[in-house]
Amino acid sequence: MTDQPGFHPAEGATPDTFAPVEVGLYGVSKRFADQTAVDDITLRVHEGEFFSVLGPSGCGKTTLLRMVAGFERPDAGRIELDGVDMVGVPPYRRDVNTVFQSYALFPHMSVWDNVAYGVKRKGVKSDRLRKTVGEHLELVRLSQFAKRRPAQLSGGQQQRVAIARALAAGPRLLLLDEPLGALDAVLRKELQMELMRIQREVGTTFLYVTHDQEEALVLSHRIAVMNAGKLEQVGYPEDVYERPATRFVAGFIGTSNILDAEVSGVDGRWVELSAPGVTRLRAVLHGEVRHGQRVAATVRPEKVHLYDQAGEPPSGWCVLNGMVRDVVYTGVSTQYVVDVPGGGELVAFVQNTRRVDDAGAPGQPVRMAWDPDFTVLLESADD
Known part of the structure; x- marks a missing residue:
């Protein structure tokens, strides 16, 4: 096993687990012509994790997955599986499906x-083959469809x-490249629950790629958020949603209100901020700030x-x-879009805990308020 370098800044904010590292990417980069698809990524996936790589189309997440699988070779860096460097090792010699x-x-x-196909290729025969295939058909609840052809199945069944x-061959690592992307919304939710159950039952490490924020939040033990080939944040689902590290993460995952502000002072555990139209804006102090520093602050609409x-x-x-300005009734909640001084807008989600006869009144002056514990400071507003 090679020495592991220090944590990437985005990864370093994630509390480590006690499980061994199954997949290690260290300083990995990949270019196509004049475009950098993956830019100096260091990332660790632990044994038994359901780990998701989340990001918009073109951010480099599928390229990252293909390098782990062996379909692409990195231009720089090291990719380890169970501590062994896999760069240059062909896909069929990696314990990956x-x-x-x-x-x-x-x-x-x-x-x-x-x-049975992959199991047979590993030399498994007769009773053991039948047992392995039978167990995995039972795992995915398709035993009664064993004799059918794929064309006779629904998309979810396929x-x-x-x-x-993929699992029957017994890989150490299962890679999943947007596997639910072609399914309708209802079936996707059903299959999400199935994937969670299957992963818990077999204990295989899952490395999952998706552009669907809700899917990543629902399925994952941890999430790596990518943008333009770089890591923006690595964390548990509640970390990346409740405490986004960057403006991109705040805007990409769910709906978020972002305010450009200035540091006006520090009061104990609080950073006091000033912004147009604000009576009071404060956030919990983390690290160092200076008076007059420009920052971005964010709060989720359901906290308002x-x-x-x-x-x-x-x-x-x-x-x-x-x-x-606008009021939208969505069933579970009512969404209020509020114009604020300076030309910006904020959004509030108000839970519909009682019968709603009048969804609201555009043009009505309001005050928006929230617990300052829910205010998160992001990168400099000038960045």
């Missing part, structure tokens, strides 16, 4: 034969066959409470004045 969005099933083979085939002019927010809360 991949599940693709397109399923890639053999159309002329039955479900049973598709699942994807489950692809997962069973709305008050009319007669209402009084709790003492010490952040308070901002504005005018309701």
Whole structure:
């Protein structure tokens, strides 16, 4: 095993687990012509994790996955599987299997034969082969479809066959490249639950690539957020959602309100901020700040409470004045879009915990308020 370098800044903020490192990427880069697809990424995936790489189209996440699989070779850096450097090792000699969005099933083979394919290639025969295939068809709840061809199955069933085939060969690592991307919304949610159950039952390390923020939050033990070939943040789902490290993460994962502000002082554990239209804006102090420093502050819409002019927010809360512009009833909640001084807008999600006869009133002046514990400081507003 080679010596492991220090943590990448984005990765270093993530508390380590006690499990051994299954996949280690150290200073990995990949270029195509004049474009850098993956830019100096260091990342560790631990044994038994369901780890997701999340980012928009073109951010480099699939290229990263293909390098781990051996389909692409990095221009720089090291890729280790179970501590062994895999750069230059062909895909068939890596203890890795991949599940693709397109399923890639053999159309002329039955479900049973598709699942048995990789097991047979490992030299497994007779009773052990039947037992292995049977167990994996049962795992994905398709035992009754063993004799069918892929064309006789639904999209969700075909994807489950692809997962069973990949797992039946017993890889240390399963790579999944947007495997639910071709399914409709309802089926995607069903398959998400199935993937969680399967991963818990088999204990295989899953490295999952997706552009779907909700999917990553639901499925993952940890998430790496990528943008333009670089790591923006690595953390547990609640970390990247509740405490985004950068402006990109705050805007990409869910809906977030971002305010450009200036540091006006420090009061104990609080950083006091000033911004147009703000009565009070503060955040928990982390690290060093200086008076007059430009920063970006963010708060999630579901943390924001709305008050009319007669209402009084709790003492010490952040308070901002504005005018309701749009009101959208979404069933579970009502979304309020509020114009604030300086030409910006903030959004508040108000839970519909009682019958709603009047969804709201555009043009109404309101005060938006929230607990300052939910204010998160991001990178400099000048960056």
